[in-house]
Amino acid sequence: MGKARIGDVAALAGVSVATVSNVLNRPEKVTPPLVDRVRAAIDELQYVPHMPARQLRSGRSATIGISVLNAANPFFGEIVSAAELAAVGRDLSVMVGSSHESPTSQDKYLDVFEQFRFAGIIVTPVSQDLERLRRLHARGIPVVLVDQEDPTRVLPSVSGDHLAGGRLGGEHLVAAGCTRVTFVAGPLAVPQIAERLQGCEEAVGDHAGVELTVHSGPGMDIDLGRVAGEEILRLPASRRPDGVFAANDMQAIGIMQAFLAAGLRVPEDVRMLGYDDIAFAAVAAVPLTSIRQPSREIGRTAATLLMDPAAAQDVPAARVRYTPELVVRESTAGAGVARVGSPLPAG
């Protein structure tokens, strides 16, 4: 039991070892009846293909590991899908873990990626501590950052310009006439969030009479957005914001849900702005103004960089930075703001 070797399988199936190997690794290259025969033999002998041994010979497994903040956020979902599409062309699989902004979780995923000798790692770091990633890179394991950059230019990166995006959003709310702006952040240890906030602060700081408050929280999903929205609703009306800039669209949608349920009107009572421009933003109850990041392009480029051996050697490392784009929709429309970019009638 469990002691069968690949040669035993080949002998029982009456095929070569190479054919068994093909059935295990490239079944599409083997005719279906042969696949069935080999699988029956594998089954009968309870043969377990020994990846670790094969791996040590070839050095690396045919798998890319991705660690993102939250794969259920369509922004990261699109990045992952695009990376999958690029990887499948090179016969690589993609495995994804969600760190949920936790350094411990990220470390666990990196443990798995490293110990199984994955072919490469794409990661949205949970903090500015990139030491472990740089060490992996130094050992020859390809690493590409997404949604964040390495200030030392050791690690290649593909990301949006979060400072510019934060500025765009802040300027837009001020231009729309907001005087009490609340930036609803997730965990401020996440550098891209801190940068978006900094950009917003710079934009708002240029305007006397506009007040900026920060509402930080433990995470950035719809549920936590709803909680943030309810907290804002409990403020006395005089202290409530007339403009809300959420650090991502997931939060913005949760906040909007809380506001609308309480009878607040968007944009009449409060203008709202998200970040990422996920597909749901355009079809939200009130179509959501957002800062667009090209998620698919980011995922595709990250995978391409990862699989390009030349890119891994470049010093300084490749740094692909996308300029974000303001997409104005109903949620901030009104006095002083022309509504463009929305294919939808007003909600």
Next chain:
Amino acid sequence: MGKARIGDVAALAGVSVATVSNVLNRPEKVTPPLVDRVRAAIDELQYVPHMPARQLRSGRSATIGISVLNAANPFFGEIVSAAELAAVGRDLSVMVGSSHESPTSQDKYLDVFEQFRFAGIIVTPVSQDLERLRRLHARGIPVVLVDQEDPTRVLPSVSGDHLAGGRLGGEHLVAAGCTRVTFVAGPLAVPQIAERLQGCEEAVGDHAGVELTVHSGPGMDIDLGRVAGEEILRLPASRRPDGVFAANDMQAIGIMQAFLAAGLRVPEDVRMLGYDDIAFAAVAAVPLTSIRQPSREIGRTAATLLMDPAAAQDVPAARVRYTPELVVRESTAGAGVARVGSPLPAG
């Protein structure tokens, strides 16, 4: 280079082998200065922890593999998040792959899970061919199906009752007065889609004068929903449906986007119904009626079953089946239908 062993790391760091092992596997149990010292030694010696060897000793790695149709669909995203939450309590990591309804992709993920000796597998199968999964289970690898059942009761499963859900949706559209219903399916090889369609057919078939057409497509995301919506819009007005039942909410949202952009009114011109009740359904441009499945409960229960050694031995296997719930919102409201369950004002 690369020949260092764990004892060399321990000697250089001046700690025990057990401490090095803790730093590798349970760093939270080691003080930060010690972690730093051990990591510096690992770095200096370019030591690569040898998971395969350790794994063969312990039998299984501390990782659960999940293969779902599309991790970027919040329905599966929630299942995965809940499974992660349940697994982290047992010190297990969760790695996710998206099969995108492709048997080849699913097979590749199963190869990875099997070859790396993952502790268990949660899978939304792409088809009714469960033979390989039953073989893995027979070899002692825990396997739990989500969103689909094993008719032979060999594999445990956690899913909704798709036939009942399809019936609920079909009956609802008929009760709302629809006479030309289009069921927008994804790939009909996916059993849960075929079952939802069958339920809808049963419900509509009971009513003379109601016509049901099926619109099938290669996938079930927002983009493909938009494509399906545009195809429906190209039909002559007399052949256009007055009720659309989409096989999941992602598709429904894409279809709605196409309809609204073309000036069609929902629900006045066409009533729309999705499936899953993802969080976005309630905050869609027109809040979307949907068939609710308890995604978090499904993910949590699947992980719990997977980690329960007793459940793995049960014959017949555990089968947890949730009764779906119709959540009526604006997208199907109007004559004959009371609108309930929506916290939002009309879009």
